[in-house]
Amino acid sequence: MLKCWPAVKAYFQKLGEDHCPPLIWRHIDNEAGEKDYSTSQTYMMFLQTTLTPIEETVLILEQDALTAPELFEAMLRLLNSLKQRKADSFFGTETDKALRKMPPSKARKVTQDFLKFFEKTIAYLEAKFDFSEKNHLCALTPFSLKKSVTYDHLRCAAEQLKMEKIINLDNLYSEYTDAKSLMDEQVACVDPKITVDKKWVAIFSEMGTRSHKCENLLLLVSKILSIPCSNAFVERVFSLMSARWTETRNRCNVDLVKAELQVKVNFDMDCEQFYHRIIGMPESPAQSFGYVLESSQQRCCCTEDKLHSGN
Template identity: 30%
Template sequence: MQTWTALKSYFISLGDECPKQVQALLKLNRDSTVEDEDIVEIYLLFCNNILSLFEEVVKSLESNRTTCVELYSIMDEFRQKLIQRRDDQFYGYLTRQKLQRLLPHDAHMARAEFTAFLNTAISYVEKWFDFSEENWLFSLQPLLLQHGNLTFNQIEKVATKLNLINKLKMNELYDECTTANTILRRLREEYSDAWKSKGVAARWMAVFKEVDVPNMLSIMRHILSIPASTGYVERIFSRMTNKWSDCRSRCSVELIRSELLITLNFEQTCPEFHTTALKDKELLSAARSNKKYSWKKK
């Protein structure tokens, strides 16, 4: 919205060449008044504010760090934010300020449409995501390890939902809960704020490094193997398409696979990799040899 004035001036400068749809949407016709321009700005401010919520939740869901344990809390928090905005009639601070300057009729109409938008968004989210306690994702909430203790009943419920009861030693699992809670209390005190910033997988890794709890480890292995979304997989396919382009159509499957493995798993910068490669004599020798050319005659 910082560029709104410049953007509006640009479309006005286009004159008749400006698309009619844009003119109608932004009320750029010659008969438009100052009030019309204010109304357009208010609607854009509302969109800017509310769509930032959608962007935030989409990024969270598609993050590589997000696990299925966090899905329910992410979606529930998103829904609560939408409901709170609707109930408080809060459409963004700048939007609220601008609304106060409109004529009562125009302000009432804008608020009604903003509320209708939020109601539609809430209904859509509730239609496609199960927020009831029967949702198996709801039972995973204690595994976030944010606060409180893990109870055996909670772990048993998780194991039941995932059909893992027959694969676990439940008596040992009970003792593991007690042991894990002792470790958790110490880790929370030791790491404090750093603990809150850790991801779910990192928190459990910290626990498993401290104590041997094989049944809990089995449960978490199963849970953390379940992808939170298809975002990561889709990014891999996108990168594969970029690497296996028309101009590189003769690349082998093994080459593309190797490139993807390096791209997705290497966290070193180019200078860091250069330094590492220079120290690896075996790698340098292999790079200089003809072994990489499988078609080359020996």
Template identity: 35%
Template sequence: KLNQRKEDEYYGYLTKQKMTGLSPSEADTAKKEFKEFLNCAIAYLEKWFTSSEENWLFCLQPLSLHTAASQISYTDMENVVQRLNLIKWLQLLMDNMYDEFLAFKQVLHELEKAEDWKAKSTPLKWKTVFEATDTLPNMLSVLSFILSIPATTGYVEHIFSHMQNKWNDNRNGCSTELIKSELLVSLNFDLSCADFHTMVLKDRALLTTERRNQKYSWKSA
């Protein structure tokens, strides 16, 4: 669509209306800048989001588990590991991973028989696989790494939005540590203010630590 816009020199209806009020030289300059913008956008998309084999994301497609078990091969796993240079990084044992893959195929074949399998997301499918067997340590390392890569920057932008709300002009004297602490609390607790207050009052260790200005070690859930 962007290529077609560039060929048609279509930059939007309102833009077209605005350009009628420009001089010929100004209109030509504007068109040139619009084309440069589209060229940059197209180049970026082709570099990072193309479906060609040159894109590193291409090799991840078989791991989506959207196709039948027979469609994923050990070569697919090997390509992912090599393309992302994970052998040394994750200290993988490739011979062991081959045996793991054979066991994985058997597990996957059985799991695919479930009625709700196709409706599950990719992370949930892999979670189900690893819950079904504990004999896939190398594959677990690979998939844990891959699935930890965020698909978008949405969550990070969400954090920055929260930070800007807390570190506004009226609170510009707050320290970095205070804002960090507030973000940790607001993003990791789903309790209401009243419930959180009640929880804190019941935690004697926390209250004692706070009075002594010491570091508090949170209990794991």
């Protein structure tokens, strides 16, 4: 929009007040005399800079791999970023340049609008999300394995999730001491491709190799990682289901649609890769699939023979 703004503004100004939508005309009416700056363009430059951390957070929250321990930290990072921008009156480099070209009275008014944007955005976030330590998500943050995990972190998480009667805290401490070095290794791993759940899988796999008990720790971590962070994944599944359960396929039963969704969501292979994957499976699945494929090919051949023979 910023790149196209001169052309867009010229188009609506050419339409004139009688034909231009009132809301748009209100913003471009006085810009004819703004030779060194554009008020509307300054607002857009501010939004381009300020909305970047918000957009980044939204993309994080929409990720399928996002886990509950990462949720609180992502929201807190966004809140702190907006508060710091407001405290420093940071509106972006290009925005600051535009403000310096404005008359002082105009620049003060625009600056106040920017500060009000920060105030309302911060107030909205604090009203919709609990940033206090009482939020159970705060107690789960250490399980993202970005910092060293202590036994107090495990105990607090068990208390927040009301799992004291399910988990033996004494045995949990013993399991913690066995897993401490493994957790520290994962904390030191900063590879962004390794997600939180994969790090915990590596920890429990190694504990199993060493014949260490991890029943209570596994139960606690499983509970934490099973907490949904948003409904984005569910909404995506509904969208995929609507694309497959159409009016032309209204006789499909639930099991068929469910199987198609499971394949679509859980596999990233193309048809050829899926074929070789199934063929390479042991015992009955590969044999059954091969039999079906062979039967289908035979039916196709018989059909072609009939077509050629004219029957």
